[in-house]
Amino acid sequence: MQKYKLIKSMRKTLTLQVKWWELIVKAPFFTTKKTIEGFIYKHSLWIEEKLEIHKNKKKLSDEDIKNLRKEAKKYIPDRVKFIANKYWLKYNKVRITSAKTRWWSCSSRKNLNFTYRLILTPIEVIDYVIVHELAHLKEMNHSKKFWLEVEKMMSDYKVHRKWLKKEWMNID
Numbered sequence: 001m002q003k004y005k006l007i008k009s010m011r012k013t014l015t016l017q018v019k020w021w022e023l024i025v026k027a028p029f030f031t032t033k034k035t036i037e038g039f040i041y042k043h044s045l046w047i048e049e050k051l052e053i054h055k056n057k058k059k060l061s062d063e064d065i066k067n068l069r070k071e072a073k074k075y076i077p078d079r080v081k082f083i084a085n086k087y088w089l090k091y092n093k094v095r096i097t098s099a100k101t102r103w104w105s106c107s108s109r110k111n112l113n114f115t116y117r118l119i120l121t122p123i124e125v126i127d128y129v130i131v132h133e134l135a136h137l138k139e140m141n142h143s144k145k146f147w148l149e150v151e152k153m154m155s156d157y158k159v160h161r162k163w164l165k166k167e168w169m170n171i172d
């Protein structure tokens, strides 16, 4: 059975949503487990297809790319703002790029660039990349001091850094 996150509420219908790597089921309060799992089973092809995009197993179509860019533009700049505000960090602009090899970068002018492809990674990994870039606002290198800045914002960053290295590319 596909793992899922269940949100029960006053709604009248059952719906499925694939967000990043997670399947979310929204259901009315009194829905039984059997009904929910039957519903998931019925839609397993659709779910599989959605999850495949996010696992980067499928070649992205133009339509996929358009949607991912849209998702990235909606999510990443707001998330950067949220984290930066929390740590009193000032940056200039956030740009969503299509870079294939260079996933993200931080310029000396304090502009932060992120590729839309990031939206394909788990949500904690996106946070790690944002934190990494924000830490570069203080330290423009990968020194010990830099990693301490990262750690201050995300104590378990190593797990996500490892994930990126393993699943994507060897980037820093």
Ligand SMILES: [Zn+2]
Binding pocket: 132, 136, 141, 142, 172
């Ligand atoms: Zn870096």
